[in-house]
Amino acid sequence: MSDLFRQFIDFIEKKRLIGEQEHVLVAVSGGVDSVVLFDLLWQFAQIKDVTLGIVHLNHSIRGNQADEDQLFVQKLADKYSVPFHHAKVNVPAFAEKEGYATEEAARILRYRFFENILQTTRAEKIALGHHADDQVETVLLHFFRGSGTAGLAGMKPRRGSYIRPLLFATRKEIENYAKSKGLDFRLDSTNLDVAYKRNRVRHELLPYLRNHFNTGIDSSLLRTQKIMSEIDAFLQQQAAIAVKNCTIESKKDKIILEIDTFLGYFIIIQKYMIFRLLEQLGIERFSLSSEKLERIIERIQQRKIGKKEILPQGVKVSIDRNTVVFQRGEREFFEKIVALNENISLPNGSTILKLTTLLMQETGELFSPKKNIEFVDWEKVRGELKLRTIHSGDRFFPLNLNGSKKVSDFLSDLKVELHRRKEIPVLECDSGIIWLVGFRIDDRFKVTERTKILLKMEIEKINDSE
Structure with a gap:
């Protein structure tokens, strides 16, 4: 040998x-x-x-x-x-x-x-x-x-x-x-x-x-490399702990961090956290230039809401009020015709929607006290029921508000974070939006004393880990 x-x-x-x-x-x-x-x-x-x-x-x-x-x-x-x-x-x-x-x-x-x-x-x-x-x-x-x-x-x-x-x-x-x-x-x-x-x-x-x-420059550089490798391993370990402490949500193609916790770490740890997030999304960390890395951290520090950075291989970094979102790939638009008495999966993959009709006399309620259940007047619904993601420019008539309002403005007033809005669907018919799911029904479809048949709309979590 x-x-x-x-x-x-x-x-x-x-x-x-x-x-x-x-x-x-x-x-x-x-x-x-x-x-x-x-x-x-x-x-x-x-x-x-x-x-x-x-x-x-x-x-x-x-x-x-x-x-x-x-x-x-x-x-x-x-x-x-x-x-x-x-x-x-x-x-x-x-x-x-x-x-x-x-x-x-x-x-x-x-x-x-x-x-x-x-x-x-x-x-x-x-x-x-x-x-x-x-x-x-x-x-x-x-x-x-x-x-x-x-x-x-x-x-x-x-x-x-x-x-x-x-x-x-x-x-x-x-x-x-x-x-x-x-x-x-x-x-x-x-x-x-x-x-x-x-x-x-x-x-x-x-x-x-x-x-x-230095005749021994090769050995000197290898010693430096070894020291840096040891420091790098330590920083990666600390970054892994920090990411765990900061993470609000982690999916295959999206990771959300809490900004206040993120900013509590030294800048070098913040950089290594971003390296780690990229690797979790399948991106090699060396593909990120130092200039872009510095700019991302600066924007997080300044909390530039709505600002986005496009990174290699389709990764987007977006800043919200108190979160920073790292997401790979474009958001898929969701649209499907839905029927009664079915379990309908919502775009976030962790919630189902159930639609059923019942006679007013069976419930005697004009509205539901539960946040996950809403009632509307079934006889005001025209055409097929459709569940879809929000489109730019969508408007509806929120219950108890005078007149129409852009869906985006309505969610902004409620301080719903930008990354969450992309997962919120609307239920609509030929007459317009019936329900901004999980938030507010349209006033035009509300239940009145003349209502005979109700459309019961219920959302239910199917995966609490998400």
Whole structure:
């Protein structure tokens, strides 16, 4: 057993990167790092209950060379009889169309490919070939970008389904291992192109720093990265507690925080809370720029009601009187024809509406004392009953108020928070809105002494946890 393989096993076990009976996909570009990673994982799989596959993305950056890389990796998969998952994308075209630098465009498409493969294969992990030298370069690049603690903490051995089992090893150790084992690999000419920032750091900046400032700059930067990683872990832990204390409502696509509690924490914890919320909504925290992060916190501090921030991947942050809402995706408009004597689900998913008719003489009541029950005159209802979300410009005649009023103004007067209004439906017929559900009936449909048949409208919670 080689020293590198022994360290490899120790690192995997210490960081708990791979569990028993897991299926691990190895991202193999064909370069020395990924080929060594696959070789080490293949040995690991022989002594552990683990299965492997190979994934490869052709970026179409190097023309025929990229096609030859793909063929090389396919032969490697065939040699070891492991599944080979591959795709081809046009990174230069995507970068030009979307306005990304080539490196960033490649990263975006690569991870989209990985996510798709994870879903289709149901693999538990994807192993990436990043090593200690990559970590040094990453920390420097993040420093130049003005990153905070999270950025200077560098790459993690594990992030979700992605693992980096070679982070402990240097480039030299990996190359020496490949040489000692006689491993074939491909040379990527773009790794020498200093037009790319990472290559300039690798081939120009780091050699200069070693020669003129600190021969041990790599070790120094890795020490800094380790300290920052420890601080980052602590801040994430504190943020998790803080989010729990602030959360009013938490759903798959929406999280609501109480502003006063949020503002009671140090700003650095507030930032980490926002990172955590994004991750809960399925968004990578590094996709949020520091400028936008600062602006969100500033708006929360100033309580700019109604102001919205649009974040990556369709996440919206909106401020209300004492809440801040993080929501992913657009609100779906709800509209359906409803019938009597059915359990009708409301848009919030936690309430049902029941509609029944009964004779006035059966109840003897002109109104219900219960807030969840309303009565109207059934004979004033025209056409089909329809339940729908509120539309912009909706008006009705609120009971006991003179004249009509915009639904939005009515709810505003009641100080109903903006995010709640989107979930409030109206029940209407051809004659207009009958009931702003849960709030007020329309005066035109009210029960009078001449009423003979009642429409009983009752809402009932079906999930108190919401």
